[in-house]
Amino acid sequence: MTLARVSMAHNALGPAAIQPLIRPPMTAEKSHREQFERIPTSVYKNNSEAAQMLAAEVKALIEDRRAVGRRTVLGLATGSTPVPFYRELIRLHREEGLSFADVVTFNLDEYYGIESSHPESYFRFMQDQLFSYIDIPAANIHVPDGTVPMDGVFAACQAYEDAIAQAGGIDLQILGIGRTGHIGFNEPGSTRNSRTRLIALDRVTRLDAAADFLSEENVPRFAITMGVGTILDARRLALMAWGENKATIVAQAIEEPETEVVSASFLQSHPNARFLIDEPAASALTRNRLPWLVGPVDWDAATRRRAVLWLARTAKKPVLKLVDEEYNHRGMGELLTREGSAYNLNISIFNELQHTITGWPGGKPEADDTNRPEKADPFPKRALVVAPEPEDEMLSMAGTIERLVEQGHDVRIVYQTSGSLRTPDAAAAKFARILLEQSSFATGLEAQADYARLILRQIDEKGPFGEHPAELRQLKALIRRGEAQDAAAALGVSPDRLVFLDLPFYENGRYRRFRLTDADTDAMAATLAEFQPDQVFATGHLADPSTVQALAFKALDRAMQKLGLTCSRWLYRGHQPPLKPYEVDMAVPMSPAQLEFKVAAINKFQAHTTPDNLTGEHNIAIAAQYDELGMAEYEAIEAFERWA
Ligand code: GLP
Numbered sequence: 001m002t003l004a005r006v007s008m009a010h011n012a013l014g015p016a017a018i019q020p021l022i023r024p025p026m027t028a029e030k031s032h033r034e035q036f037e038r039i040p041t042s043v044y045k046n047n048s049e050a051a052q053m054l055a056a057e058v059k060a061l062i063e064d065r066r067a068v069g070r071r072t073v074l075g076l077a078t079g080s081t082p083v084p085f086y087r088e089l090i091r092l093h094r095e096e097g098l099s100f101a102d103v104v105t106f107n108l109d110e111y112y113g114i115e116s117s118h119p120e121s122y123f124r125f126m127q128d129q130l131f132s133y134i135d136i137p138a139a140n141i142h143v144p145d146g147t148v149p150m151d152g153v154f155a156a157c158q159a160y161e162d163a164i165a166q167a168g169g170i171d172l173q174i175l176g177i178g179r180t181g182h183i184g185f186n187e188p189g190s191t192r193n194s195r196t197r198l199i200a201l202d203r204v205t206r207l208d209a210a211a212d213f214l215s216e217e218n219v220p221r222f223a224i225t226m227g228v229g230t231i232l233d234a235r236r237l238a239l240m241a242w243g244e245n246k247a248t249i250v251a252q253a254i255e256e257p258e259t260e261v262v263s264a265s266f267l268q269s270h271p272n273a274r275f276l277i278d279e280p281a282a283s284a285l286t287r288n289r290l291p292w293l294v295g296p297v298d299w300d301a302a303t304r305r306r307a308v309l310w311l312a313r314t315a316k317k318p319v320l321k322l323v324d325e326e327y328n329h330r331g332m333g334e335l336l337t338r339e340g341s342a343y344n345l346n347i348s349i350f351n352e353l354q355h356t357i358t359g360w361p362g363g364k365p366e367a368d369d370t371n372r373p374e375k376a377d378p379f380p381k382r383a384l385v386v387a388p389e390p391e392d393e394m395l396s397m398a399g400t401i402e403r404l405v406e407q408g409h410d411v412r413i414v415y416q417t418s419g420s421l422r423t424p425d426a427a428a429a430k431f432a433r434i435l436l437e438q439s440s441f442a443t444g445l446e447a448q449a450d451y452a453r454l455i456l457r458q459i460d461e462k463g464p465f466g467e468h469p470a471e472l473r474q475l476k477a478l479i480r481r482g483e484a485q486d487a488a489a490a491l492g493v494s495p496d497r498l499v500f501l502d503l504p505f506y507e508n509g510r511y512r513r514f515r516l517t518d519a520d521t522d523a524m525a526a527t528l529a530e531f532q533p534d535q536v537f538a539t540g541h542l543a544d545p546s547t548v549q550a551l552a553f554k555a556l557d558r559a560m561q562k563l564g565l566t567c568s569r570w571l572y573r574g575h576q577p578p579l580k581p582y583e584v585d586m587a588v589p590m591s592p593a594q595l596e597f598k599v600a601a602i603n604k605f606q607a608h609t610t611p612d613n614l615t616g617e618h619n620i621a622i623a624a625q626y627d628e629l630g631m632a633e634y635e636a637i638e639a640f641e642r643w644a
Pocket residue numbers: 077078079080081082108109175176177178179183184185205512
C-alpha cells in the first residue's frame with residue numbers, strides 16, 4: 001500500500017489537515033480498469049477486512065491530527081453497512097487505547113417525525129452501535145433533529161451546515177449506499193449542489209426500511225439529510241457496500257456518468273473519494289462481469305460460458321447462431337483461437353446449458369448421470385431444504401420441493417428462524433380477539449381470556465415499533481409457523497417433516513442488529529447430524545452480511561464444516577438477484593400448472609418477506625432467457641447453483 005496525498009487546493013485547513021489516503025497500488029491491470037471505473041475502488045474478500053482497513057485509516061487520521069493539536073471531524077453514516085466498521089473502532093478504543101475525546105461527529109441524516117429515543121431513530125442507532133462504547137463527549141456529537149416543527153426545519157438545516165463549517169469542515173465522511181443509489185437520504189433527483197434539507201423518501205427506500213419498522217406503513221415518509229454538496233465538501237469520502245443486492249447500483253455509481261438519478265455517482269468528481277466493497281458487491285463491475293473487455297482473462301469454464309451467453313444476449317441470437325466475427329468484434333478473439341471456431345464453442349456451450357435442465361432435481365434413478373446436474377444415487381434421497389425465514393424456500397423453490405416429494409424423496413424443510421418479526425400486529429390481535437370472544441361463550445376459559453388480554457395489551461403498549469415482549473413474539477412465531485405448515489402441505493410435505501429451529505440470534509435481535517453465536521451453529525449442527533442429508537438446498541451466501549439470510553447461511557456453513565458433511569449442495573437465490581443463465585448449474589422447469597401451485601403456496605403467507613417473485617416472475621424470466629438462448633421453451637424455471 002502506498003500513501004497518496006490530498007490535493008492542497010481542496011484542503012481548506014492547510015498542511016496540518018493533509019490526510020493520508022491508503023490507495024491500492026497502481027498496476028497495469030488497474031489502468032485497464034480505469035477506462036471503466038471512475039472512482040478508485042478497493043474490493044475486499046469480506047466486510048471485516050474492509051472495515052479493519054478503514055478503521056485503521058481513521059485511527060491514523062485522529063492520531064496525526066492530535067499530534068498537531070487539531071480535532072478530527074468525522075462524518076458518519078447509519079444502516080447495516082457501517083456496523084462492522086463501528087465494531088472495529090470500538091475494538092481499537094478498548095484494546096489499542098484509541099481515544100475519541102477530541103473527535104467531533106456529524107451524522108448524515110435522520111428520519112423526520114421520530115423522537116431520538118425511538119428504536120429506529122438514527123440518533124439511537126449511533127448510540128447503540130458506537131457512541132455509548134467510546135469516550136466521545138456528548139457535546140461533540142451531531143445528528144440532525146427529526147423532531148423540529150415543520151416551520152423550523154429550514155433554520156435547523158442551515159444551523160447544521162453552520163455547525164459543520166464552524167467545526168472546520170468534515171475531514172472524512174463515511175458513506176453507505178441505498179438501493180436507489182442514494183448517499184445520506186439524497187434520493188434520485190438530488191442535485192450536485194444540494195445542501196442539508198428535508199426530503200421525501202423514495203418507495204424503494206421505504207420498502208428497504210420496512211423490515212426495521214416491522215411494516216412499510218410504519219416507515220417515516222420524510223427525512224432530514226445532508227445534501228450532496230454538503231457531503232462533497234468533506235475532504236475525504238469513503239463509501240462502503242456489501243452483498244450482491246448492492247452490486248448493480250454500485251456498478252452504476254462507479255462506471256456510468258455522474259447523474260442526479262444516482263447521487264453516489266457524484267463521488268466521481270471528488271478528488272479524494274473511494275469505494276470499499278466486498279466481492280459480491282463488486283460482481284457487476286465490468287472487471288468481473290465482462291473481464292475480457294478489461295484485460296487478459298483466465299478462460300476457465302465459468303468465464304467461457306459467461307462470455308458466450310453474454311455475446312448471445314448482446315447479439316440477440318441463440319447460441320448456435322453466433323459466428324466468428326461476432327466473437328472477434330467483442331474482444332473474444334483469444335477465446336475463439338483457443339477453441340478453434342465459433343461452431344465448436346457454440347456447440348460445447350449449448351450442451352453445457354442443455355445439461356443444466358432437469359426435471360429430476362433429486363437425480364434420476366437408474367439413469368446415466370454423467371451429464372445430469374444431480375447424481376442418480378442414492379435413491380430416494382434425504383433432501384434438506386434450509387429456509388432462513390419461512391417463505392424464502394417457497395419463493396425460490398416451491399416447484400422443486402413438489403417434484404422432490406412427488407419423485408419419492410424424503411424431503412425435510414428446516415426453518416432456521418421463526419420469522420416472527422414478519423407477522424403483522426394485526427394478525428396477532430385478530431387471534432387474541434377470537435380467543436377472547438370464544439371465552440365469553442363458554443365457562444372455564446378464564447386462562448385463555450387472560451392470555452388474550454395480555455396479548456392485546458402488549459400490542460397496545462409496545463406501539464408500532466417497540467420491542468416485542470416474549471409472549472407476543474411467540475404468538476407471532478406460531479402464526480408464521482402455521483402459514484409455513486399450510487404452504488408445505490400444499491406441496492405434499494406433511495407437518496412432521498418440518499423443523500422449526502427458532503435460532504437464538506433472531507429471537508434475541510432486531511433487523512440489522514442480529515449477532516450470531518455458537519448456539520446458532522450448534523442448533524443447526526444437531527439437525528444436520530440427526531437427518532444426515534444426501535442433498536442440501538440453502539441460500540444467503542452472497543447476501544449483505546447483516547441480513548437474516550447471510551447470518552442463517554453462516555450458521556449452516558459452520559455447522560456443515562463442523563460435521564464434515566459431504567453431500568450434494570445447492571444454492572438458491574432467495575432474496576438476492578435471480579441467477580443469470582451463465583450462473584445456473586441446475587434448471588428445474590415448471591409447467592403452467594406447477595407455477596400456479598407455487599403461487600398458491602406462496603399465498604399461504606399473509607405478509608410477504610419481499611415484494612419480489614410473488615407471481616413467479618423471476619421463474620418466468622429465466623425460462624424466457626433459456627428460450628432466447630435456443631433451449632426448449634418452458635413456462636418457468638427454478639434455478640440453482642452448485643455450492644462448491
Ligand atoms: C439509509 C441511510 C443511508 C444508508 C442506506 C443503506 O438510506 N440513510 O445512509 O447508506 O440506508 O442502508 P444499509 O447500509 O442498511 O444497506
